[in-house]
Amino acid sequence: MRVLKSAFVIFSVIYSVSALACDVKVGSAFPSLPVENGAVVFDEAPIEKDPGDTSADEQMGIDVNFVSCSDGTKKLIGKLPFLADTGKVRAAFFARTGQEAKESLFVIHSVEIHSDTGVKYSGDYYTVHVYQNTVNGYVRDERLSTYFGNGGDILSDDYKDFVYVFPYKSESSIIEKLASASYKNWCMGAPVNLAINKKTSIHSSPVLADVTRMYLVAGDKVKQEGVEAGWLSIMFKTPKGKEIRGWIKCENADGC
Incomplete structure (x- = not known):
């Protein structure tokens, strides 16, 4: 019985390798x-050349x-x-x-x-x-x-x-x-609330040059709405209830 079992395992491995x-x-x-x-x-x-490109270089x-x-x-x-x-x-x-x-x-x-x-x-x-x-x-x-x-x-x-x-x-x-837990939450579509860990500029897009005059400070709570290449799309609600949206760097939010 042991010999037959070993032979079956060897056959299975060979079949799996040959199948792939x-x-x-x-x-x-x-x-x-x-x-x-x-x-x-x-x-x-x-690659396809742009219309009008007459260069010989491929x-x-x-x-x-x-x-x-x-x-x-x-x-x-x-x-x-x-x-x-x-x-x-x-x-x-x-x-x-x-x-x-x-x-x-x-x-x-x-x-x-x-x-x-x-x-x-x-x-x-x-x-x-x-x-x-x-x-x-x-x-x-x-x-x-x-x-x-x-x-x-x-x-x-x-x-x-x-x-x-x-x-x-x-x-x-x-x-x-x-x-990571942050990825698994994002993958499942679970709400993600994060705390800002230092003074953080808010950007209008996930681009450094698109910085606005708005910023967050350590301890502010934000809701994560999107993620892209280490940037977070967030919503911050002010004490007066105003919603502010923008992008921040992931490293500036605990739990990202």
């Missing part, structure tokens, strides 16, 4: 990810594709942003984003900033893309992609300190956030 593995051409932009019945492949591909972007094991067909999952450069896939992995059985596909892409944007960026500009595996294939999850968002580290005017640090540059930073 197939000969798929390695992508040119990042190592392929094996998935059931195929693989996620990252290919460099020419600009290359990165396509994320699903390649089927059964017939080798390729289905486009998404195109990573071309920001005056092809950029690099910094990480690609699968992770559970809630109670669902299937894992979501995460892709972190970055581009070196070559031009003067008016913002004192330090390093690359990052974008996070999340795709759900559905009956119709992988589909971009706009809500989660917005939650992790995009951005880069920004320096102060004197270049001595960082005034904003993009929080999701690696697989570990996203996995840590997915396990």
